[in-house]
Amino acid sequence: MLFNYIIVAWRNLRRNKLFSAINIMGLAIGLACCMALVLYIFNELSYDKQFKKGDQIYLLGTDFIRTSGDKESGVSSSAPFAYAMKSELPAIAQSTRLFRDPASDKILFRYTNQNNVQQSVFQQRGFYVDSTFFDVFDYKFIAGNPQNALQNPQGLVLSATLAKNLYSNPVNALGKVIEVESNMGKYSLTVTGVFDDSQLNHIGANFFMPMTMGWIAEFVRSNQVEFAANNMFMTYFRLHENATRESLEKLLPGFIEKYARKDLTVIGFDKRLFLIPLKEIHFSADIKSNILTPTITKKYLYILGSIAAFLLVIGCINFMNLATARSAKRAAEVGVRKSMGATKGALIKQFIGESMMITFIAFGIAVVLLICVLPLFNNLTGKQISVLQVLDWKILVSFLLLSLLTGVLAGSYPAFYLSMFKPVEVLKGKVVNNYSAIFLRKGLVVFQFIITICLILAALVIQMQMKYLQEAPLGFNKDQQIILPLQTEYTRSHINVIKEALRNNSQVEQVAGTQFYPGVTNFGDFALFNEGQTVKDAKKFSRNWVDENFLEGLGVKLLQGRLFSTQYKTDSLTSLVINEAGVRALGYKQGENVIGKKVYAEWHGEREQMEIVGVVKDFHFTSLHEKIEPFSFRFEPNSDGYNYCLIHVNTTDIQGFLRTLESTWNRIYPMEPFTYSMLSDDFNRYYSADQRTASIVNVFGTIAIVISCLGLFGLVAFSTQQRTKEIGIRKVLGASVTQIVTLLSRDFLKLVVLAIVIACPLAYWAMNTWLNDFAYKIKIEWWMYVVTAVVALLVAGLTLSYQSIKAALLNPVKSIKAE
Amino acid sequence: MIQLHRISKYYPVGFGKNEVLKDVDLSIQEGEFVSIMGPSGSGKSTLLHIMGLLEEPSAGEYLFQYDPVHKLSEKKRTELHRNSIGFVFQAYHLIDELTVYENIETPLLYKNMSSAERKSRVADILDRFNIVAKKDLFPNQLSGGQQQLVGIARALVAEPRVIFADEPTGNLHSSQAKEIMELFKELNTKDGITIVQVTHSDINATFGNRVINIADGKVV
Incomplete structure (x- = not known):
């Protein structure tokens, strides 16, 4: 059977x-x-599924609340929280800190490989952690002992992938000595462990170093009591098995009162602590601050x-x-x-x-x-x-x-x-073909096309928004900007040499040193208030330390006053250049002359006085997802204070220029590999997730359209087949080809029109939700609906026409005989 | 074998009803070869479908082999279809996707017969109908007469007590029709199978031993 x-x-x-x-x-x-x-x-x-006690691991989050009521959530805390909380709160079994150096994302490794050849390469995604780190995160070690890997202040723990890259067999890395150089200085570290990195986690580390190097070691040692400022450590806890998040979170306000209240009063803002469970960290996209890997x-x-x-x-x-x-x-x-x-x-x-x-x-x-x-x-x-x-x-x-x-x-x-x-x-x-079957079939076709039309409109809106993001004026020059990262002490202290060397090059418009640039996170900030105000009225300003050439090289537009110059002795002491948003934040009117106005920052009761020397037009230091916030530039006179060298060129032959640049670099810094990036690429990386969404919607939207049309094609093919005889008779009676095509297509096109009517408001709602994630965005306009409708009708019409025209052109004698 | 007592069939039309059969009394004995005749729309096909359990009467009593059919469960009716009743259709109604052999085998599959027995039964029938050479062909590769032959073979393979044939030669030309009717005659006389056919043709009716005339839903 x-x-x-x-x-x-x-x-x-x-x-x-x-x-x-x-x-x-x-x-x-x-x-x-x-x-x-x-x-x-x-x-x-x-x-984050690979940690055995993952359910007990939490990341400390903080809401920073200003007196004005502004709230900002972050995942970085001041240095002493980790251990003060562990000793105060018995629910915490272990705590640990992770520090990611914002000033150097690349760290130079000098090592001898398995063939006894000296190598020097930049490595990324290395973090400084406490010795308790592997007690909280039980990474699987394929070599070495996690218990004491970082007890040794000269220890270094590599991921299996990195160890394999360096020594071809990851197990061989154990015990090898690597010279590690960054702005923390130069250290000889011994590989004490290799961990399995085959599974994804939110840390995404390539290697871990102990927090006993360079200035961070000194900083951690001396900052035992400052609970308000210097929020730069990711603080993790492992709770005892019977402890719950709720009961612990209840105790956090009390902890703030006891330990941090004094510091917070002085600094002028409040903190509210909360816990993020390990498994939710990857999905904490609502927290804008940087969580190691994209959320x-x-x-x-x-x-x-x-x-x-x-x-x-x-x-x-x-x-x-x-x-x-x-x-x-x-x-x-x-x-x-x-x-x-x-x-x-x-x-x-x-x-x-x-x-x-x-x-x-x-x-x-x-x-x-x-x-x-x-x-x-x-x-x-x-x-x-x-x-x-x-x-x-x-x-x-x-x-x-x-x-x-x-x-x-x-x-x-x-x-x-x-x-x-x-x-x-x-x-x-x-x-x-009873009525209910036909009704169901029609309903299903409508449903199919609703989905299809929503996807078409979504693709269109996303495309337009992406185009807007690419083309919106940023307020500075994004193109023809080359960035050289200055990762070691030697490169930093010799920036003037490379500036001099390039200044004579006619292809170079400007060479400048800067702490940050649009395309990397601007970590620096402070709170400013004007003459008539107190620290309670202070507003948060982003702050970037730059040299006298940077603002000109970047191409921001000066509205009032002047940019920095070495001619003014005071520039390195008190001068400040702010943007228009900064002018408004200080309580001045748009366009009001603020040159010469005094502004203040206060730090533990000590007041620092600054003077506005210039106002620049608002520009996008970060992506168009964010609103333009108050921004300030200060003049950094010490030539070793810059993390990046920005080169603005006037040539379109970037590749040719890069070759010149590389040979110049190798002459000045023979010990270090040449690396560079284009500012525009770095900046566009802000949109990589959006770009990805766009391509996913495009691809799967197209597939949805294809499958829907395939189905429609089948249905029409079937219905024409069924009506062959009718078509033959109609033709004999004098119907034209057009009339027959209309007859066969009309019913289906009606369904598509119905789908358009239902889909438009749905798609409008969905896409508005998506657009709300952008501070700067396009409007969904009527013509987009028209385009969507036309595309849907066109695609459906083409699908229909093949079969119906074929049927209409058939010789009626044959189709009648066929019965 | 078949006893109809005051059988009626009507369909609702608007507020009234359209009576197709009115108080039909009829009995057919085992071994008869009956032809039902009458003009189009007289209700003869409906009568055949009711006798063949494909349709239910609106009123009246129907005894098939002394069983009151109108009281039988769905399951019992299916049993009768499997074991006692065979159908031959005007449009043959072979399954297009199956070969001659597989078409004939299908009724036996519903009887849960063993594969060996199925094989011998189908082989016998193919042999008897002289269509062994055609057993692997599909219906659309056969002429109308050959298709109807396969249709009859399929009706016979389950060894039914009665065959209901609805204008079995309606789509065939006269020489093919004659062959089919001779076959029916032979099945009736040699194998003792009861045959009830609906026909328009007086010639076809002569092959049977009794004619029932129907007009306006009544036996006349």
């Missing part, structure tokens, strides 16, 4: 190649996309999840639509089988089985498809999902079950529908 069913199913597939292909490919593509997105979501959810919102995963579900649903809808539409053809078979004694149950089994067989084939194709496009998908999403993860039996089995379930669902309607037929009616030819 089963064999008989399989034969019928298989021959049915082969006989109707077009419909089978549409059915199977639609479903396979839907399944493959769904699988890909689920793998992506799993990947995001797998962060995401869970909302984003929900969006991807719904896209995945939508694609699968669209595939299933095609399947159900074509199956019910074609049921008329199978009806006779049902009638005959019933007259031979087939029960309703047997027929239901047959049709569900048949549909499961198709989904099984589709599943096979989907897996192959996914494996083929995996590199493209990884490229699109910036993930590294391997074929092995796809072939993981848990994933495969769950997707197999999912596809069989799809088969049952998609097959059940036609199955019940077909098996309900009264044999006499079908055998008499009184079939079959």
Whole structure:
């Protein structure tokens, strides 16, 4: 019996190649996309899962509250919190701190590799941690002992990947000596451990160094009691097993009162502490401050999840639509089988089985498809999902079950529908497209197109916003700016040499030194108030220490006063250049002359007086996600105080200039490898997540459109086939080709129009939510709806026209005879 | 074997009803070959469908092999379809996706017969109908007469007590029709299978041993 069913199913597939292909490919593509997105979501959810006591680990978060009521959340704390809290609060079993040096993201490694060759390379993502770090985070060590790896002040712990890069076999790294140089100074460190970094976590470290190096060692030692300022440490706790987050969080305000109140009163703001569970750190995108690796919102995963579900649903809808539409053809078979004694149950089994067989084939194709496009998908999403993860039996089995379930669902309607037929009616030819089936089919087409139209509008809005982000005037010159990171003491102290060397180059407009530049996080800030105010009225200003050339090189527009100059002795002491937002924040009117006005910062009761010498037009130091905040520049006279050298060139031959630059660099700093970046690239990195969203929506939106059209194509093909005779008769009676095409397309186009009407407000709401994440954004305008509607109608119209024109051009004699 | 007592069939139309059959009394004995005749729309097909349990009467009593059919459960009816009743249709209604052999085998599958027995039964029938050479062809590769032959073979393979044929030769030309009717005659006389056919043709009716005329839903 089963064999008989399989034969019928298989021959049915082969006989109707077009419909089978549409059915199977639609479903396979839907399944493959769904699988890909689920793998992506799993990947995001797998962060921070490798720590055994992960449920007990928390990161300390702080709300910084100003008297004005402004609140800002961050994850960095002052140095003494970690150990003061551990001794005060018994729920905390262990605490540890992590420091990421904002001034040097690249650290120079000098080492001897396995072939006895001296190497020097820059390494990124190295962090300074307390010796208790591995007591909180139980990384799996593949060499060395986590208990004492960082007890040694000359210890260095590498990731397996890094150790493999350096010594080819990660285990070999143990005991090797590496000379590490950064703005902390130069140290000889011994590798005391190698940890497994095959699993994702929010730290994303390549190596860990003890917090006993350079100025940070001195800073940690001397800052035992300052609980308000210098918030630059990530503080983690591991709680006792029976302790709960809620009970601990209740004690935090009391802790602030006891330890920090005094400092906070002096400094003029308040702190409210809270705990972030380890597993939620990766999803804390609402906290704007830097959390080591990029965070995401869970909302984003929900969006991807719904896209995945939508694609699968669209595939299933095609399947159900074509199956019910074609049921008329199978009806006779049902009638005959019933007259031979087939029960309703047997027929239901047959049709569900048949549909499961198709989904099984589709599943096979989907897996192959996914494996083929995996590199493209990884490229699109910036993930590294391997074929092995796809072939993981848990994933495969769950997707197999999912596809069989799809088969049952998609097959059940036609199955019940077909098996309900009264044999006499079908055998008499009184079939079959009853009202409810047609209604359902139409409803499904509308649903499909609603999703499609939403995705088209989303893609359009995202595209326009991305274009706006790229093209919006930033208030400074983003292009033709080359950045040289100055990571070691030697390069820092010799910046004047390279400035001199480049000044004579006619391709160079300006060379400048700076602490930060647009494209990296500006970590410096302080609170300023004007003459009539006190520290309580102080407003937060970002602060960047620069040289006399930087502002000119960057190309910000001067509105009042002057920029820094070495001619003025006072510039290095009290001069201040602020932006327009800063003028407003200090309580002056827009455009009011503020040159010569005094402003103050207060630090533990000591007041520092500064004078405004210049006002620059507002510019975007960071992405357009953020509002332009008060910003200030100060003059740094010490030539070794800069982290970066900015070179503004006037040539378009950047590659040629870089070659010159490299040889100049190698002449001045023979000991250090040449590295550079383009400011525009660094700045655009702010939008990499948006860019990714854009490409994901584009790709999957296109796929959704294709699957939907595939389904529509199938339905039209079927309905024209059914109406061949009618079309023939109409033509004989004198209908024109246009009239027939209209006749065949009208019903379907009506559905698309209905979908447009329903989809527009939905899409408007969704895209407005997305745009709200940007401080500067485009408006969704009426023409975007028009474009979306036209695209949807055009795509649907093209899909329809092929079949209907084909039918309309058919020789009527043939189509009438065909009966 | 078949006893109809005051059988009526009507469909609701607007506020009234459209009566197709009115108080039909009829009995057919085992081994008869009955032809039902009458003009289009007289209700003869409906009568055949009711006798074949494909349709239910609106009123009246129907005894099939002394069993009151109108009281039978769905399951019992299915049993009867499997074991006692065979159908032959005007439009043949072979399953397009199955070969001749597989079409004939299908009723046996619903009887849960063993594979070996199925094979021998189908082989016997193919042999008897002289269509062994065609067993691997699909219905659309056969002529109308050959398709109807397969249709009859399929109706016979389960060894039913009665065959209901609804204008079995309606789509065939006269020489093919004659062959089919001779086959029915032979099945009736040699195998003792009861045959009830609906036909328009007086010639076809002569092959049977009794004619029932129907007009306006009544036996005349």
